[in-house]
Amino acid sequence: MGIETALYDEPAWYDLLHESGTKEEASLVLDLFRLHGNGGKEVLEPACGTGRLLKFFQARGFRVTGYDINERALAFARKRNRHARLIKSGMTRFCEPESFDLAFNLIGTFRHLMSDADALRHLALTARSLRPGGIYIVQFDLSDYDGQQDDEETWDAREGKRAIDHVMISIAPERKKRLEKILHFLTLKEAGKSKVLKSAYDLRSYDLPQWEALVARSPFKIIDAMIHPELGPGVRDGVFVLRAKR
Numbered sequence: 001m002g003i004e005t006a007l008y009d010e011p012a013w014y015d016l017l018h019e020s021g022t023k024e025e026a027s028l029v030l031d032l033f034r035l036h037g038n039g040g041k042e043v044l045e046p047a048c049g050t051g052r053l054l055k056f057f058q059a060r061g062f063r064v065t066g067y068d069i070n071e072r073a074l075a076f077a078r079k080r081n082r083h084a085r086l087i088k089s090g091m092t093r094f095c096e097p098e099s100f101d102l103a104f105n106l107i108g109t110f111r112h113l114m115s116d117a118d119a120l121r122h123l124a125l126t127a128r129s130l131r132p133g134g135i136y137i138v139q140f141d142l143s144d145y146d147g148q149q150d151d152e153e154t155w156d157a158r159e160g161k162r163a164i165d166h167v168m169i170s171i172a173p174e175r176k177k178r179l180e181k182i183l184h185f186l187t188l189k190e191a192g193k194s195k196v197l198k199s200a201y202d203l204r205s206y207d208l209p210q211w212e213a214l215v216a217r218s219p220f221k222i223i224d225a226m227i228h229p230e231l232g233p234g235v236r237d238g239v240f241v242l243r244a245k246r
C-alpha cells in the first residue's frame with residue numbers, strides 16, 4: 001500500500017469517483033443553457049480535468065473545447081474524447097475571443113483561483129471568449145462564516161473489479177483569510193490490491209456578498225442564481241448564470 005499525493009493525477013479514479021453525479025450536473029447546465037443561452041453549439045469548459053462533462057455535451061451534438069493545467073487529466077480526456085479540442089492552459093491565461101456560446105465551471109473549480117486579481121482576470125478572459133448572448137455557468141459551495149463548521153463527507157464508487165472509498169474533510173474558512181483546507185483520503189482497490197491516495201489543497205471561500213461583489217467588478221452580471229438549502233453546517237450550493245454586461 002503506497003501513499004500518493006494528487007487526486008487530479010489519477011484521472012481514471014477521479015472519473016469513477018465523480019461518475020454518479022456527472023449526468024445530473026451536465027443536465028443542469030444544458031437546461032440552463034436552453035433557458036438563458038443563445039442557441040449556439042460551441043462549448044468551453046475551463047479546467048475541464050478528465051473531460052467527463054464535455055463528453056455529455058459532445059454526445060448531444062455540441063462542439064467542445066476544454067483546457068486544464070494537468071497533463072495527465074488532459075491525456076486521459078484526449079484518449080476518450082477524440083473529437084474534443086483539449087488544450088493545456090490555465091484559468092488566468094486562456095482566451096479565444098468571441099468563440100464560445102456556453103462556458104461552465106462546476107464543483108467548486110472556480111475556487112482554485114486564489115486571489116481577487118486571478119478570479120477577475122479569469123472572468124475577463126472568459127467574457128472575452130464568449131460570443132454575444134453567451135453565458136458562463138459557475139457552481140460552487142457558498143460559505144456562511146458564522147455557521148460553517150469543519151465537515152467530513154464520505155462516498156464510494158464501484159465499477160467491475162475496481163472500487164474506491166473516499167473521505168473528504170473540509171476545514172471551515174475564516175471570513176478574513178478565505179482559505180478552506182480540503183483533504184481527500186481515497187482507498188483504491190483493484191485486482192486484490194489497494195493503495196491510499198491523499199490530496200490536500202486550499203480553496204478560496206466566498207459568501208454570497210463576496211461573490212456578488214467580485215462579479216460586479218467583472219465584465220459579467222448574474223442573470224440567474226439557484227442557491228440550495230444547507231448542504232452541511234453553514235454551506236449552501238450556489239449555481240450562477242453569468243452573461244457579459246455589454
Ligand SMILES: C[S@@+](CC[C@H](N)C(=O)[O-])C[C@H]1O[C@@H](n2cnc3c(N)ncnc32)[C@H](O)[C@@H]1O
Nearest residue numbers: 008047048049068069070073089090091109112
Ligand atoms: C475539481 S477538478 C474539476 C474537473 C472538471 N471540471 C470536472 O468537473 O470534473 C479541478 C480541475 O481544475 C484544474 N485546475 C486547477 N487550477 C487550475 C488553473 N489555474 N487553471 C486550469 N486548470 C486548473 C485541475 O487540474 C483539475 O483538473
